[in-house]
Amino acid sequence: MAAQSGNGGSTNGNRASGPRCIAIVGPFQSGKTSLLESIMERCGALTRAGSVKTGNSIGDASAEARAHQMSTEPNVATVDFLGERFSFIDCPGSVEFLHEMRHILPAVDAAVVVCEADDRKAPALELVLRELEEADIPRFLFLNKVDTASRRVRETLGILQRASRTPLLLRQIPIWQKGIAVGFIDLALERAFIYREHAPSEIVPLGSDEVGREKEARFSMLEKLADYDDALMEDLLGDIEPPRDLVFDDLARELRERHVVPVLIGAAERGNGVTRLLKALRHEAPSLAETRGRIGVVEGGGPLAQVMKTWHSGQGGKVSLVRVLRGQLSEGDIVTSSGGVETRIAGVLELKGAEQSRKPSAGEGEVVALARLEGVRTGDALAAGKARPGIVNSVAPPEPVHALGIGVRDRKDDVRLTAALNRIAEEDPALSVAHLPEFGEMRLSGQGEMHLRVTMERLSGRYGVAVECRPPEVGYRETIRGKAGARGRHRKQSGGHGQYGDVVLEVAPLERGEGIRFVDKIAGGVVPKQYISSVEAGVRDFCQNGPLGFPLVDLEVTLTDGSYHTVDSSDMAFRQAARIAMVEAIPQAKPVLLEPILAVEVVIPSDAMSKASAIVSARRGQILGYDARPGWRGWDQINALMPEAEMAGLIVELRSATSGVGSFSARFDHLAELAGKSADAVVAAHALAHGR
Numbered sequence: 001m002a003a004q005s006g007n008g009g010s011t012n013g014n015r016a017s018g019p020r021c022i023a024i025v026g027p028f029q030s031g032k033t034s035l036l037e038s039i040m041e042r043c044g045a046l047t048r049a050g051s052v053k054t055g056n057s058i059g060d061a062s063a064e065a066r067a068h069q070m071s072t073e074p075n076v077a078t079v080d081f082l083g084e085r086f087s088f089i090d091c092p093g094s095v096e097f098l099h100e101m102r103h104i105l106p107a108v109d110a111a112v113v114v115c116e117a118d119d120r121k122a123p124a125l126e127l128v129l130r131e132l133e134e135a136d137i138p139r140f141l142f143l144n145k146v147d148t149a150s151r152r153v154r155e156t157l158g159i160l161q162r163a164s165r166t167p168l169l170l171r172q173i174p175i176w177q178k179g180i181a182v183g184f185i186d187l188a189l190e191r192a193f194i195y196r197e198h199a200p201s202e203i204v205p206l207g208s209d210e211v212g213r214e215k216e217a218r219f220s221m222l223e224k225l226a227d228y229d230d231a232l233m234e235d236l237l238g239d240i241e242p243p244r245d246l247v248f249d250d251l252a253r254e255l256r257e258r259h260v261v262p263v264l265i266g267a268a269e270r271g272n273g274v275t276r277l278l279k280a281l282r283h284e285a286p287s288l289a290e291t292r293g294r295i296g297v298v299e300g301g302g303p304l305a306q307v308m309k310t311w312h313s314g315q316g317g318k319v320s321l322v323r324v325l326r327g328q329l330s331e332g333d334i335v336t337s338s339g340g341v342e343t344r345i346a347g348v349l350e351l352k353g354a355e356q357s358r359k360p361s362a363g364e365g366e367v368v369a370l371a372r373l374e375g376v377r378t379g380d381a382l383a384a385g386k387a388r389p390g391i392v393n394s395v396a397p398p399e400p401v402h403a404l405g406i407g408v409r410d411r412k413d414d415v416r417l418t419a420a421l422n423r424i425a426e427e428d429p430a431l432s433v434a435h436l437p438e439f440g441e442m443r444l445s446g447q448g449e450m451h452l453r454v455t456m457e458r459l460s461g462r463y464g465v466a467v468e469c470r471p472p473e474v475g476y477r478e479t480i481r482g483k484a485g486a487r488g489r490h491r492k493q494s495g496g497h498g499q500y501g502d503v504v505l506e507v508a509p510l511e512r513g514e515g516i517r518f519v520d521k522i523a524g525g526v527v528p529k530q531y532i533s534s535v536e537a538g539v540r541d542f543c544q545n546g547p548l549g550f551p552l553v554d555l556e557v558t559l560t561d562g563s564y565h566t567v568d569s570s571d572m573a574f575r576q577a578a579r580i581a582m583v584e585a586i587p588q589a590k591p592v593l594l595e596p597i598l599a600v601e602v603v604i605p606s607d608a609m610s611k612a613s614a615i616v617s618a619r620r621g622q623i624l625g626y627d628a629r630p631g632w633r634g635w636d637q638i639n640a641l642m643p644e645a646e647m648a649g650l651i652v653e654l655r656s657a658t659s660g661v662g663s664f665s666a667r668f669d670h671l672a673e674l675a676g677k678s679a680d681a682v683v684a685a686h687a688l689a690h691g692r
Helices: 032-042 063-068 119-135 153-161 208-226 230-237 244-256 274-284 288-295 411-427 449-463 529-543 571-589 606-618 650-657 676-689
Strands: 020-025 075-081 084-090 110-116 139-144 168-170 172-177 180-186 191-196 199-204 261-265 304-313 317-326 334-337 342-344 348-352 355-359 367-371 381-384 402-408 432-436 441-446 467-470 477-480 484-492 499-509 516-520 555-563 591-605 622-628 635-643 663-674
Touching: 020 032, 020 119, 032 075, 032 084, 032 110, 032 139, 032 274, 063 449, 075 348, 084 274, 110 119, 110 274, 119 153, 139 153, 139 274, 153 168, 153 261, 168 208, 172 208, 172 261, 180 199, 180 208, 199 274, 208 230, 208 244, 230 244, 244 261, 244 274, 261 274, 288 317, 304 367, 304 411, 402 411, 402 449, 411 432, 411 441, 411 449, 441 449, 449 467, 477 499, 484 571, 499 529, 499 571, 516 529, 529 555, 529 571, 555 571, 571 591, 591 606, 591 650, 591 676, 606 622, 606 635, 606 650, 635 663, 650 663, 663 676
Parallel strands: 020 084, 020 110, 110 139, 139 261, 168 261, 516 555
Antiparallel strands: 075 084, 172 180, 180 191, 191 199, 304 317, 304 381, 317 367, 334 342, 334 381, 348 355, 348 367, 402 441, 402 467, 432 441, 477 591, 484 499, 499 555, 591 635, 591 663, 622 635
C-alpha cells in the first residue's frame, strides 16, 4: 500500500490530473457565490474576497444580479490549486433560474452542492439534488454557515438526507466552543483543525474530550463506505483499523460511482473549510476521461467541445461558454456544430466573472469562451473541421409557468424589441417568445415573475427598449346553442357591371371540438358551383369574429338556397352575401361565450397540500384528485381543471405558499360555457379594449 500523501489523499496513481470543471450549485441564498469568492481568494486569484451584499463580488456582476442580490446566470472562474487547474461554474439557485445549470452539468466532472442547516430550504435542496441525480453527476455537499448553525450537524444531516436519494457521508464534524463551531475534525485524516478567517485552517492536537466523538463519527463513516467494499467490511468486523490510503481510495471511488455524497462543513463568507474542500476535489473528483465516458464521448478523434451557455455583450458580440472535451481549439479554427452550422472561432477567452482575457488556444479539459460563433446554440457540440459531431447534450427547455403580453412604449422600437428578444432568448432557452396574430399580441413566457422581471430589465438596461407588460390574452371563443336561418343579399349598382349575390343559410350547433362545418345543399343550380367556395369563405370570414367579439366555433352552416345574376354575380358578391346572412342568423341562434379550461397538475411538498388546494379552489379550479408525486418522497400532486383566465399569477401564489418550490404543468383540455355576470364582464372588457 502506498504511503499517504501530505495533501491528505492517496498517491497510488488513481488521482485525476489535468484541468477539471466543477459546478457550484445549491438553493437560493445558500452561499454559492460567497464560496466561489473564497475559492478564488484561497487560490490567489483575488487579493480579497468580495461580497454579494456589498456588490463587489467577481460573480453576479450583471446589473440585474446586483440589483436583486441573486445569481441570474452562471459565473465562471478558472484558478490554480496546488499545481492543478480548476474551472468553477457558479450556477443560480433560485428555482426560476435553476434551468441555467442543465446545460452546464453534462460537461462538468463533479458538483459542489452548497446548503445550510435550514429545514425550510430542504425542498429546494431536493430540487437541486434531483437535477444532479438525473444528470448522473458525482457530487459533494458543502454544509455552509456552520459558524451560525443552531442545530447539531447530525440532526442537520437527517434533515438533508430526506432531500437526497443517495446516502450522505459525513466527512467532518465541528469542534464546538461555547456553542460556536470554531473548527472541525476531518474523519478521514483523523486530524483536528481550527478555523482562521480568510486563511487555511490550523492543525491542532485532537482534544481529549473530542476523541470519543471522533471515533464514533469515523466508524459511522467507515461503515457506510464498507457497504460497497468487502475488504473494508472485513477489517471492521475484525476490529482492524483500515489503512488510511484504503479509506481515501474508497472515498474517491464511491464518490465517482455515485454510491455516496460526501459532506464537508464550513463557512464560505469567512473562508472556513475551503482548503479541505479544494483538496477533496483535487484528490477525489473524477477526471475528464471519466466524464467523457459518462456522457458517451469516445476517446481519440478530433477536437470536440460542449457549449454550456451563450451571452451577447455590447462590446465583444456573441460569446459561447464551452468546455473542451477532446483535443485543442485555437483562434481561427473552423468548427461545425451538432446543429450543422459551420463557423470560425474569432477568439478564445478565459473568464473570471465578467472579466475576459484573451489566449491563443484552449486545451483538453479547459473551460473558455469562444467569440462570435454565429448560429451556434447552447447545448450544441462543436467539432473541429467540417464534419458534424454527434449531439453530446440535448436538454429540452422547461415548460413555461408564467407569461406576459408585452409591447413597446414607443412604436419606433418595434424592430429593436424583436431583435433584442431574439438575443435574450438565445442566451436563455427557458424563455419563449410567441407572436399571436389572433390577439395582436407578443407573448413572453418563462419560469416565474422574477425570471420575466429580469428579462424586462435586460431589455431596458442592455438594449434601451422600454417595454409595457400586461396579463396575457385568454383564448375565449363563442358558439351557438340554437338553430336559426337568414337570407343574405348583396346588391350594388354603380355603372357598368354591378354586384349581386344572394344566399340562404341555416346555422346549428355542433358538439365541442368539431369546429366549423360547411354543408352545400343547393339544388337546381340556384347558386352556381363556382360560387359555393366563395360562400364558404364568407362564412369563415365572419366566424373569425362573432357577435360577442370572439372567434366562432362548433357550428354547422348549411347553404340551402339563393339566386344569382348572369352578369353581376361574382365571387366577392357571394362572399359578402354570406357574411350578411351570418350577421342576421347568429344573434338569433343564442350565441354563448366559451372559455378554455386547462388540465393542471400542481406539484408541492406534502405539508403545503392544504394551502395549494385552497389556491386552486379560489381560482375556480375543479379538483379531480390528489396523489403522491411518483418518485418524490414527501411530495404530492393535485390534478384539477382550471379556467385559462385564472392561470395568471398562479405560479407566484404557489411558490409563496411552498418556500419557492411549488410548480405546475398545464395543457388545454376543453372549452366550457361561461354565462351570467362573468361572461358579461369578459365581453364588456373585450369591447372596451378593442374600441367596440
